[in-house]
Amino acid sequence: MSRATTPVYSGAQIRDAETPLVEAGAGPDMMRRAAHGLASYVLALLRSDGKIYGARVLGLIGPGNNGGDGLYALTALRARGVDAQAVLVADRAHPQALEAFRAAGGRVLSSVPADTQVLIDAVLGTGARGAFTLPDVPGLAEAVGTSTVVACDIPSGVDADTGRCPGEALTAEHTVTFGGAKLGLLLGEGGLRSGKIHTVDIGLQEHLPEPAAWELISPEPTRRKPRLGDHKYSRGSLQVVAGSPQFPGAAQLTVGSAITSGVGMVRLQADATVSAAVLQGWPEAVMSHGRGAKAFDGATAAAIGPGLGKDRSRLVEGETMLRATVESKVPCVLDASGLELLRGDLLTSGDLGGQLILTPHLGEARRLAEALEDESLEELLADQPDTLAATRALAEALGATVLLKGPSTVVAGPSGGAPLVVRSATPGLATAGTGDVLTGIIGALLATADAAQEQDWVRIAAEGARMHAAAAQRLDPQGFGHFGASALIGALRE
Ligand SMILES: NC(=O)C1=CN([C@@H]2O[C@H](COP(=O)(O)OP(=O)(O)OC[C@H]3O[C@@H](n4cnc5c(N)ncnc54)[C@H](O)[C@@H]3O)[C@@H](O)[C@H]2O)[C@@H](O)CC1
Numbered sequence: 035m036s037r038a039t040t041p042v043y044s045g046a047q048i049r050d051a052e053t054p055l056v057e058a059g060a061g062p063d064m065m066r067r068a069a070h071g072l073a074s075y076v077l078a079l080l081r082s083d084g085k086i087y088g089a090r091v092l093g094l095i096g097p098g099n100n101g102g103d104g105l106y107a108l109t110a111l112r113a114r115g116v117d118a119q120a121v122l123v124a125d126r127a128h129p130q131a132l133e134a135f136r137a138a139g140g141r142v143l144s145s146v147p148a149d150t151q152v153l154i155d156a157v158l159g160t161g162a163r164g165a166f167t168l169p170d171v172p173g174l175a176e177a178v179g180t181s182t183v184v185a186c187d188i189p190s191g192v193d194a195d196t197g198r199c200p201g202e203a204l205t206a207e208h209t210v211t212f213g214g215a216k217l218g219l220l221l222g223e224g225g226l227r228s229g230k231i232h233t234v235d236i237g238l239q240e241h242l243p244e245p246a247a248w249e250l251i252s253p254e255p256t257r258r259k260p261r262l263g264d265h266k267y268s269r270g271s272l273q274v275v276a277g278s279p280q281f282p283g284a285a286q287l288t289v290g291s292a293i294t295s296g297v298g299m300v301r302l303q304a305d306a307t308v309s310a311a312v313l314q315g316w317p318e319a320v321m322s323h324g325r326g327a328k329a330f331d332g333a334t335a336a337a338i339g340p341g342l343g344k345d346r347s348r349l350v351e352g353e354t355m356l357r358a359t360v361e362s363k364v365p366c367v368l369d370a371s372g373l374e375l376l377r378g379d380l381l382t383s384g385d386l387g388g389q390l391i392l393t394p395h396l397g398e399a400r401r402l403a404e405a406l407e408d409e410s411l412e413e414l415l416a417d418q419p420d421t422l423a424a425t426r427a428l429a430e431a432l433g434a435t436v437l438l439k440g441p442s443t444v445v446a447g448p449s450g451g452a453p454l455v456v457r458s459a460t461p462g463l464a465t466a467g468t469g470d471v472l473t474g475i476i477g478a479l480l481a482t483a484d485a486a487q488e489q490d491w492v493r494i495a496a497e498g499a500r501m502h503a504a505a506a507q508r509l510d511p512q513g514f515g516h517f518g519a520s521a522l523i524g525a526l527r528e
C-alpha cells in the first residue's frame with residue numbers, strides 16, 4: 035500500500051505474532067516496551083496540561099497482561115514524580131508487575147480519587163472474551179466524566195477484531211496500542227470509543243502477517259494534476275443521473291461537489307425543472323438532453339442515483355445508464371435510490387465489476403442483503419455490525435466495489451484484497467444531502483483517474499470518503515455540527 039495508509043490488524047493477528055516471541059522468552063521485554071510507550075503518552079498529556087510532578091494518575095488494573103502493562107506504566111510514571119496509584123478490579127493481578135509497582139511506592143486503592151487527572155484503563159486487552167461489565171468501584175463513574183481516560187491497548191469491553199461491544203465498555207480520549215493498530219479501534223462501536231490512537235512499536239513488525247485492512251490517513255494521489263495543454267475533454271467528463279421533481283437538491287449537491295472536486299466537464303441528465311434549478315447555482319454544468327444510453331457517449335465516468343426517489347421514469351433512466359456503464363466497464367458510482375436498481379440480473383450476476391462503486395449506508399446495505407436473501411450477510415449487518423466482514427461479503431456477492439458509509443467507512447473490492455478504512459466520525463456529516471456530496475466527489479475522482487486494477491477503485495472510493503470527512507473537519511473542527519451539505523462543498527478544497 036501507499037504511504038498514505040497505515041496497517042490495521044485483528045487482535046488475533048497480533049496475538050499470533052506475539053506467541054512465538056513469548057515462547058522464546060521475549061514477553062517481559064515486550065511488556066516493558068508497551069508500558070514505556072504508554073507512560074510516555076501519559077507524560078506528554080500531563081505536560082500539555084501543566085505539570086508532571088505530583089499529577090494524579092489512577093490505573094484501573096485487570097487480571098491479565100493488559101493489567102501488567104498498566105502496572106509497569108504506573109511504576110514508570112512514579113519514577114518521574116507522578117502520583118500514580120492503582121485500583122485492582124479483579125482478585126488477581128500480574129504478580130511481577132504488581133511487585134514492581136509496590137516497590138516503587140505505589141499503593142492499591144479501593145476507590146477512584148475525585149481529583150484524578152488521567153485514568154488509565156488497563157482492565158482488558160486482546161484477551162477479552164464475551165460481554166464485559168464495568169467494575170463496581172466507588173468514584174469510577176464520576177472520574178470517567180472528569181478525567182482524561184487513556185486506554186491501554188484497547189478500551190475495555192471492545193472486541194479487538196470487530197469493534198463490537200457485547201456488554202458495557204469504557205470510552206477513551208486516547209488509546210495507546212501495542213504492536214499495531216487493531217481493527218476494533220477503528221470499526222463500529224470501538225471506533226467511537228477509542229479516541230485518538232497512538233501505536234507503540236514493541237518489536238513485532240517482522241513477525242506480523244499481511245494486515246487485515248489499511249487505514250487511509252492522508253491524501254491518496256489517485257490522479258494526475260491538470261497539465262498545461264489540457265482541455266475540457268482531456269480532464270474527464272462525468273455524466274450525472276440525479277434529481278427528480280421531489281428531490282431537485284440532490285442533483286445540485288452531486289453536480290456542485292463534482293465540479294468543485296475538479297473534472298473537465300459535468301453533464302447532468304435530469305428533467306427541465308431540475309436542470310433549471312441546478313443551472314442557477316452551477317452555470318458551468320452542461321445539461322444532457324438524451325435519455326438513452328447514447329447520452330453517455332464521451333463520458334469517462336458516471337454518478338447515478340441521488341434524489342431519483344420513487345420517480346418511475348427517473349429510475350428507468352437510471353437503470354438504462356447503469357446497464358450501459360456495467361456493459362462498457364465505464365467507472366460509475368451508484369448511491370441512494372440508485373442502489374434500488376440492483377435487482378434481478380443486476381443483483382445476482384455477481385460480476386458487476388470493480389469499476390462500479392456502491393456507496394450504501396448501513397440501512398441500504400441491509401436492504402441489499404435482504405434482496406440477496408443472504409442470511410450470513412444479514413447477520414453481519416444486524417444490530418452491532420461487523421462492518422469489515424460485511425463490506426467484503428457484499429462486495430464479493432455483487433462482484434463490485436462497496437463503500438459502506440458510517441463513522442468508520444470501509445471500502446472493499448470484489449476479489450478479496452485488503453479493505454481500506456477511513457475514520458470519518460464527524461457528527462456534522464449525519465445530515466441530509468451529505469451522501470449526495472460524497473457521490474459527486476467520487477464521481478469526479480473516477481472521471482479523472484488513471485485506474486487499471488481493482489485495488490485502484492478501492493483507493494479512489496476511500497480517497498473520496500477521506501476528502502469528504504476532511505472537508506467536514508475543516509468546516510467544523512470542534513464538531514458542533516452546525517453546517518449543511520452545501521457548505522461542505524465550499525470546504526472541499528484542501
Ligand atoms: N502477549 C504478550 O506478550 C504481550 C501482551 N501485551 C498485553 O497483554 C494484553 C493481552 O493480555 P492477556 O492475554 O493476559 O489478556 P487480558 O489482559 O486482555 O485479559 C485476560 C484476562 O481477563 C479475563 N477476561 C476476559 N474477558 C473478560 C470479560 N469479558 N470480563 C471480565 N474478565 C475477562 C480473563 O479471564 C483473563 O484472566 C494485550 O492487550 C496487551 O495489553 C503487551 O504487554 C505486549 C506483550
Ligand SMILES: [K+]
Nearest residue numbers: 155158188190
Ligand atoms: K484496556
